[in-house]
Amino acid sequence: MDCLFCSIIKGDIPSTKVYEDETVYAFKDINPMAPVHILIVPKQHISSINDVTEENSAVISHIYEVAAMLAKELGISESGYRVVSNCGADGGQTVFHLHFHILGGKKLNVTMC
Secondary structure, X not given: OOOHHHHHHHOOOOOOEEEEOOOEEEEEOOOOOOOEXXXXXXXXXXXXXXXXXXXXXXXXXXXXXXXXXXXXXXXXXXXXXXXXXXOOHHHOOOOOOOOEEEEEOOOOOOOOO
């Protein structure tokens, strides 16, 4: 399987790690859309939200716990931030390994499509 995020997690592709534990890996986005733009990915390959099951769903709550911890560490928890996960091509997903974006460090556009 050729998965960009699996290769990053294994260390085959360099990244700027901000957090890692036995379940998730978090790193700086190489094309940031905000002053703070971190990706949190489960180490287990899950293609998208569509593939979350009862057996693997605990990783989602853990990702949100890590997001809250990182937001505090990065100084954006008080001012606010966004957590986004795109699902499928029409939803904007470009890497088909479940991942969550943490975006903050400036006032974000609140206009929705």
